[in-house]
Amino acid sequence: MDLDEIENMLRRLRLPRIRHVFREKLQAAAVEGVSLADLLGNLLEDELSSRDESQLRSRVRRAAFPFNKTLEQFDFRRHPELRRQAFQSYLDPSFVKEGHSLVLIGPPGVGKTHLAVAIGVQQALRGADVRFVRVQKLMARVLECPSTREREVILKPLRKCGLLVLDEFGYLLTDPETGPVLYDLVAERYERGATLITSNKSLQEWGKVLGDSSLASALIDRLMHHGQVYYLKGESYRLKDKKANDGEGMAS
Numbered sequence: 001m002d003l004d005e006i007e008n009m010l011r012r013l014r015l016p017r018i019r020h021v022f023r024e025k026l027q028a029a030a031v032e033g034v035s036l037a038d039l040l041g042n043l044l045e046d047e048l049s050s051r052d053e054s055q056l057r058s059r060v061r062r063a064a065f066p067f068n069k070t071l072e073q074f075d076f077r078r079h080p081e082l083r084r085q086a087f088q089s090y091l092d093p094s095f096v097k098e099g100h101s102l103v104l105i106g107p108p109g110v111g112k113t114h115l116a117v118a119i120g121v122q123q124a125l126r127g128a129d130v131r132f133v134r135v136q137k138l139m140a141r142v143l144e145c146p147s148t149r150e151r152e153v154i155l156k157p158l159r160k161c162g163l164l165v166l167d168e169f170g171y172l173l174t175d176p177e178t179g180p181v182l183y184d185l186v187a188e189r190y191e192r193g194a195t196l197i198t199s200n201k202s203l204q205e206w207g208k209v210l211g212d213s214s215l216a217s218a219l220i221d222r223l224m225h226h227g228q229v230y231y232l233k234g235e236s237y238r239l240k241d242k243k244a245n246d247g248e249g250m251a252s
């Protein structure tokens, strides 16, 4: 059969990986005397693994992480209050499957977002549907929506996803509508999906942030039922480099 015709059929069948490699593989198989079953099996395996890879890539892209970080890149020596082992366990698919929560609290620059991204990326690579949002930005988008239907377009995927990362919860939510929206999001996810929140405010201050202390208690109650809170301490990592540079400057 004409190879161009085969290529056409592979295009119609949407088998791009096989379409890309089949000519070369046919030639090699003829030279090496590979059986037809092995050749076919080989081509199909190639197509499947390339599909898996592109699915993973699109999962990570869809999650919308602000940057890419790993747990290996996190210097735990700066945080004697944190155990690497405990954080390693959040990379396990059971964190998402069992719908657990994790709250990271601390001042700016101590690595809250780094840890959240590291966990999120690994979970996405392990097959979870992960969404990363900054709370203020999300709330601004929600408030801009002219109708409930449009709000749903934004909120529904966040309600349904396997792991939701709510980054930077802590800046005062001045609009009275935002507290209930955030509460509903967490409550709907309760025992269905995992939620990871980073915040610069202690749990006691969340009432002020949400503008409603009983709403905050109900939200914390749900989060903490199958969840854990860590208080990160220390100086900003961003200032560490700045101080080192300033130090060099002074010495010279």
Ligand code: ADP
Binding pocket: 069, 073, 074, 075, 076, 078, 106, 107, 108, 109, 110, 111, 112, 113, 114, 115, 198, 237, 238
């Ligand atoms: P936060 O969210 O707590 O404000 P980030 O996670 O954004 O802080 O951290 C600020 C920068 O410092 C990032 O580039 C992050 O990778 C880096 N960083 C913070 N803490 C650590 C750490 N312990 N080890 C390695 N890098 C860190």
Ligand code: MG
Binding pocket: 112, 113, 114, 167, 168, 198
């Ligand atoms: Mg941050």
